[in-house]
Amino acid sequence: MKSIQELEQIRNRMRDQMAKRENSDGYRIVVGMATCGIAAGARPVMRTLIDELKLRNKADVPVTMTGCIGVCRLEPIVEVFSADGQKTTYVKMDENKAKRVVAEHIVNGNVCTDLTIGAAENQTK
Amino acid sequence: MQIFRAHVLCCAGTGCTSSKSLQIIDEFEKHIKDNHIDDEVKVIKTGCFGLCAEGPIVVIYPEGTMYVRVAPEDVKEIVEEHLVKGRTVSRLLAGHHDAEAISQSLDDVDFFSRQKRIALRNCGVINPESIDEYIARDGYVALAKVLTEMTPQQAIDVVTASGLRGRGGAGFPAGRKWQFAANSKGDIKYVCCNADEGDPGAFMDRSILEGDPHSVIEAMTIAGYAIGANHGFIYIRAEYPIAVQRLNIAIKQAKEYGLIGDRIFDTDFSFSLEIRLGAGAFVCGEETALMTSIEGKRGEPRVRPPFPAVKGLFGKPTILNNVETYANIPVIFTHGPEWFNTIGTEKSKGTKVFAVGGKIMNTGLVEIPMGTTLREIVYDIGGGIPNGKKFKAAQTGGPSGGCIPAEHLDTPIDYDSLARIGSMMGSGGLIVMDEDNCMVDIAKFFLEFTVDESCGKCPPCRIGTKRMLEILEKITNGKGEDGDIEKLEELAKSISKSALCGLGQTAPNPVLSTLRYFRHEYEAHIYDKKCPAGVCKAMLQYKINPDKCIGCSLCSRKCPVEAISGERKKPYVIDQSMCTKCGVCMETCKFAAIYKG
Numbered sequence: 001m002k003s004i005q006e007l008e009q010i011r012n013r014m015r016d017q018m019a020k021r022e023n024s025d026g027y028r029i030v031v032g033m034a035t036c037g038i039a040a041g042a043r044p045v046m047r048t049l050i051d052e053l054k055l056r057n058k059a060d061v062p063v064t065m066t067g068c069i070g071v072c073r074l075e076p077i078v079e080v081f082s083a084d085g086q087k088t089t090y091v092k093m094d095e096n097k098a099k100r101v102v103a104e105h106i107v108n109g110n111v112c113t114d115l116t117i118g119a120a121e122n123q124t125k
Numbered sequence: 126m127q128i129f130r131a132h133v134l135c136c137a138g139t140g141c142t143s144s145k146s147l148q149i150i151d152e153f154e155k156h157i158k159d160n161h162i163d164d165e166v167k168v169i170k171t172g173c174f175g176l177c178a179e180g181p182i183v184v185i186y187p188e189g190t191m192y193v194r195v196a197p198e199d200v201k202e203i204v205e206e207h208l209v210k211g212r213t214v215s216r217l218l219a220g221h222h223d224a225e226a227i228s229q230s231l232d233d234v235d236f237f238s239r240q241k242r243i244a245l246r247n248c249g250v251i252n253p254e255s256i257d258e259y260i261a262r263d264g265y266v267a268l269a270k271v272l273t274e275m276t277p278q279q280a281i282d283v284v285t286a287s288g289l290r291g292r293g294g295a296g297f298p299a300g301r302k303w304q305f306a307a308n309s310k311g312d313i314k315y316v317c318c319n320a321d322e323g324d325p326g327a328f329m330d331r332s333i334l335e336g337d338p339h340s341v342i343e344a345m346t347i348a349g350y351a352i353g354a355n356h357g358f359i360y361i362r363a364e365y366p367i368a369v370q371r372l373n374i375a376i377k378q379a380k381e382y383g384l385i386g387d388r389i390f391d392t393d394f395s396f397s398l399e400i401r402l403g404a405g406a407f408v409c410g411e412e413t414a415l416m417t418s419i420e421g422k423r424g425e426p427r428v429r430p431p432f433p434a435v436k437g438l439f440g441k442p443t444i445l446n447n448v449e450t451y452a453n454i455p456v457i458f459t460h461g462p463e464w465f466n467t468i469g470t471e472k473s474k475g476t477k478v479f480a481v482g483g484k485i486m487n488t489g490l491v492e493i494p495m496g497t498t499l500r501e502i503v504y505d506i507g508g509g510i511p512n513g514k515k516f517k518a519a520q521t522g523g524p525s526g527g528c529i530p531a532e533h534l535d536t537p538i539d540y541d542s543l544a545r546i547g548s549m550m551g552s553g554g555l556i557v558m559d560e561d562n563c564m565v566d567i568a569k570f571f572l573e574f575t576v577d578e579s580c581g582k583c584p585p586c587r588i589g590t591k592r593m594l595e596i597l598e599k600i601t602n603g604k605g606e607d608g609d610i611e612k613l614e615e616l617a618k619s620i621s622k623s624a625l626c627g628l629g630q631t632a633p634n635p636v637l638s639t640l641r642y643f644r645h646e647y648e649a650h651i652y653d654k655k656c657p658a659g660v661c662k663a664m665l666q667y668k669i670n671p672d673k674c675i676g677c678s679l680c681s682r683k684c685p686v687e688a689i690s691g692e693r694k695k696p697y698v699i700d701q702s703m704c705t706k707c708g709v710c711m712e713t714c715k716f717a718a719i720y721k722g
Contacts, residue, residue, distance in 0.1 A: 001383035002391045004269045007260065014261030021132055021186045021250060033211040046130065047165070054128040062187030063130045065211025 019060035027061045027106050032077040034068030040075035041094065048095040049078070052102040061106060074120060080105055089117040129167040131208060132186040133157075136249065138173035138335050139328070139367055145197055146181040152200035153183075160209050172336015174249035175490035176236055179219065184249070192217040239506050241468065242492045243476045244292075244329075244452040248336030253371050256378040259339040265384055267458035268343050271350060272390045280351040281307055284454065287462035288474035293319055293410075293447030294525065294551050295627070296473070296540040299454075302444055305434035306352040309442035314354035316345050317438060317445040319415060320361035320368070323407040324523030325574060327554035329478040330448035332490055334361070334368035337452065338375035342398060344454035346385055349396045352444055356397055360415050363402040372400055407524075407578035411626045412445045414580065425582045426626035447552065449478055469495035473539030483520075483556040484510050496537040499529060503557055514559035518642070522551025524571045524578075525631030527638025528564065547638040549631070563660035564643040565650055569597040571635040575628065586629030589620040593636060603663040605651035610640065659721040662706045666722060671696035673718035680710035680719065 001007060031037070031046045046063060053061050071077065074091035078101065081087050088111050090101055097115055104110045113119060135141075135150050153168045174182050179193035183203070190213055192203060199217060206212045242248075251258040259265070271280050285300025306314060318341060322330040334341065345357045361369055376398050379385045387395045401419050408414045409424040416438045418424035437443025453475060457465050469475050473495040479502065482488045486508030493502060499519055503509065510516055518528040527548035529536065536542050540550050558567065572594045581587045593616050596609050617633030624630045640647060649655050656664045669680075669689075674696040681689035681697055688704045691697030696718075699710070711719040 001265075001389065004273060004390065007265055007269055010257055010260045011263070011266075014257045016128060018251075018258060018261040021134075031211075033209070035210075038210075050128055050130050050165070059128050064188055067210060067212045 016054065016057075016059040026083055028081040029061060029063045029106075030066050030079045030081065031063065032068065032075060032079075033065040034072075036068055036072035037075045037077065040072075042076035044095055045076045045078065045093045045098045048098040049102060052099050053106065056102060056107050058102070058106055071117075074117065077117075090115045091117045091120045127164070129165060130187075131166045133166060133168045133208075134171045134184045134186065134249065135168065136172070136174055136180060136182045137170040137367070138177075138248075138332055139365070140173065140177040141181040142367065144181050148197045149181055149183065149195055149200055152197050153204065156201050156204040157208065160204055162204075162208060166208055169252045170254065171251060172248040172253050173245075173332035173490060175240075175245065175332070175492075176219075176487060177489040178487050179489075182249075188213075191219045193219045236487050236489075236491070236506055236508070239501065240492050241476050241494050243456055243468075244333060244449050244478055245336070245490065245492045246456065247340065248332055248490075251337065253336050253338055254374050256339060256375065256382060256384075259337070263459050264339055264455070265343055267455040268346055268384065269390055270458055271347050272392050272394055277307060277351045277353060280347060280458075283458060283462050284351070287457045287465040288469075288472075289450065289453055289457060289465065290473060290540060291447060292449035292453070292477065292552070294522070294549065296550055299446060299450055302434060302446070303348065303351050305432070306354075306442045306444045309435050311442050313356075313439075313441045314352055315438045315441055315443040316348045316352070316354045316357040317416065317419070317443055318345055318357070318359040318451060319410060319412070319445055319447045320359055320365070321403045321405075321410040321415060322362065322365075322448070322552060323405075323410045323578075324525075324552050324554040326482045326556055327480045327523060327552045329480055329490055329553050331365050331368050333448050333452050333478075334365070335371055338368075338372045339379065340455055341372075341448055341451045342375055342379050342385065344451035345398065346389070346396045347454055347458070348444060348446070348451075350394050352442070354444075355395055356399075358399050358401050358419050358438070360401045360403055360409070360419055362405045364405050369400065369402065376400070406580070407574070408580045408626070408628050411628055413626065415445065416443065425580050426628070428625065449553070470537060470539045472541055477538070477550065477553060479521075479553045479555040481507050481555045481557065484514065484559040484562070485557040486511055493538075495539040498535050498537055500534040502538070502555070503534070507557070510557065510559050514561065517558045517560050517562060518564070520548075520556040520558065520567065520571075520635070521554065522549040522631075522634070523554045524574045525549060525627065525634055526551045526554075527634050528558075528567070528642060530642040547634075547641050549634070561658055561660070563601075563656050563658040564639040564646045565597065565601055565656075566658075566660045568636045568639045569594065569601055572597060572632070575632040579628065579632075583623075583625035583629060585620045585623040586625065586632060589616055589624075590629070590632050592616055593620075593633065597636070600647065600650045601656075601661040601663065603650070603654050603661070605647075607651070609651060610644070610647055614640065665706065666701055667699055667704060667706060667708065667710060667719055668722055669697055669699060670718045670720060673716050675716060675718075677715070679713050679715070683709050683713045685709065 033042050076093040078090045078093050104112050157163050157166050181195050183192040183195050203214050206214050281303045289299045290296040385396050403409045406424050409418050411426045414424045414426040433443045476492050476494050478492045491506050518530045520528050533546050543550050576590050576594050579586045617637050620633050621630050649657050659665050676694040688700045
């Protein structure tokens with residue numbers, strides 16, 4: 001090791017990986033991963049969320065899984081919790097929508113209103 | 126680089142390893158692969174979480190879900206339920222036996238939420254075999270800062286200002302020790318680490334070396350720079366194979382990264398490290414004996430002064446600190462001595478790790494700020510005494526320490542208050558005793574240990590402790606006489622004054638402190654020929670209460686020496702001349718008709 005910069009490079013590189021074990025006080029993403037969610041394609045959605053978060057240097061945002069919340073017809077469901085405890089529920093997700101949620105909601109703080117459960121329910125009416 | 130969505134941390138400390146944690150790790154890897162989530166979930170071998178009573182422990186992040194007492198058979202369920210479907214396996218959660226108190230995350234468990242982990246900051250969090258993970262947690266930042274921004278004197282000043290005292294027992298200020306060694310003239314100096322943890326029941330040093338070896342390496346390198354030493358030795362007992370293995374890996378990695386070796390961080394400072402294995406003699410934890418042993422000679426202490434800071438290893442100025450002391454050093458530099466100063470009491474700064482064992486629910490490792498009371502450790506963190514028994518005393522400081530009775534439960538624990546009540550901090554073993562423990566027997570146990578471990582170099586220790594033990598044996602065998610207590614006290618005082626090293630000087634402490642608080646138990650043994658706790662076999666008889674005995678004959682069938690006889694449906698009797706006092710009858714009786722007296 002010749003310089004502090006070298007040490008910092010390693011530290012920054014590893015921090016992204018280790019972030020999963022720290023308490024993050026920002027956003028938290030929960031993906032519904034019961035049988036219904038998985039069948040509807042929740043796994044690639046989750047994979048995309050993780051890749052996209054890393055791409056945008058947001059790897060400290062935890063992505064966790066949860067079970068079925070009862071609206072299986074709207075799966076894959078992704079919920080975003082903000083630091084103040086507010087919950088946004090996105091439904092019928094796919095990989096492209098997942099990328100949008102990361103870019104617009106997580107990075108820029110704008111809820112993708114058209115993807116939320118409210119929007120989906122309005123459409124079916 | 127790949128980012129994983131979940132990390133499975135499995136304890137690979139000595140405690141959990143002996144309950145199959147390595148097999149559990151293999152199972153995790155297998156099932157994760159079988160479920161095709163090996164690109165999402167990473168399995169990490171980590172160090173001791175401290176809750177050894179509940180091991181093997183598995184923690185899954187990002188949720189921080191803690192599973193306890195995991196068996197290899199449980200792994201399939203955890204992978205399929207938790208990792209694939211996101212449903213926690215509640216039967217394996219901490220506190221699951223207690224329906225009210227199921228804790229999902231380890232931060233919610235009382236055992237952890239009440240602790241302050243500084244020395245153990247990385248244990249159970251990082252993979253001890255990965256230097257990168259240590260660096261990610263600000264590892265080696267302190268070393269970089271010291272080498273590039275500070276003079277050796279400034280580094281010593283930081284340690285002095287932090288108020289850090291040696292965690293190995295005596296509590297000598299670490300900064301002052303460093304200053305003495307720095308002031309000593311000499312072109313060759315040494316930095317040594319005492320990892321010869323010998324107190325029965327203490328295992329914090331092992332856990333730090335197993336869970337966070339780099340913190341010790343970093344601190345020793347800083348110490349080398351501060352006092353002007355280019356070479357260090359870690360003296361570790363060979364009975365700690367996992368710790369030795371991880372240290373070897375860590376030293377190799379640090380060398381590869383150039384964090385030890387020549388011209389570290391492109392400065393003029395070079396430092397190398399070597400491991401020396403000890404054969405497990407208790408006396409080799411004493412500083413002069415330890416250095417004699419590193420030199421390749423028989424591990425015997427020598428007279429001080431000259432102190433090691435002046436004339437130590439190979440006759441050169443040397444500092445020797447304990448593992449836990451070193452583990453505190455890097456954080457003192459990254460967070461600043463002022464920060465460290467805010468933790469603890471006026472004269473004892475920082476935290477202390479205790480290995481809590483004996484009659485307590487949560488045996489394991491706890492790290493608490495100095496000044497925490499014994500009551501908080503035993504009841505709030507330790508979960509209290511099992512089977513509804515009463516707390517009698519806690520033993521700290523191992524064979525050099527003493528007992529703290531119930532009346533001092535609210536004493537804040539630090540170096541000085543423990544010394545005031547006749548015990549000592551020691552390296553941090555804390556053995557909890559309940560009403561079933563006989564204090565004379567406890568004193569005898571520790572004295573047996575020191576008699577065994579005495580190196581034999583000086584007569585007060587070699588002969589004196591032996592004489593004390595003989596008196597204790599006499600007392601516990603029901604042959605104690607008037608005047609024995611006084612003889613014990615006299616011997617204890619002269620051994621403390623005249624023994625060559627710390628081992629001998631402190632060897633009488635267990636006797637003195639039990640005499641101070643439990644003199645009546647000694648008197649009961651000597652004058653009434655009774656052991657109040659019912660431990661000393663020579664003084665107790667197993668008897669059958671004829672009012673309660675229904676004559677079921679169970680005890681007489683279980684008795685290994687056929688000492689119980691009688692007629693069915695009538696009270697049985699124990700023949701005292703045949704009874705070996707094994708206690709099997711008392712355990713088997715369903716009617717509580719057998720008692721000790």
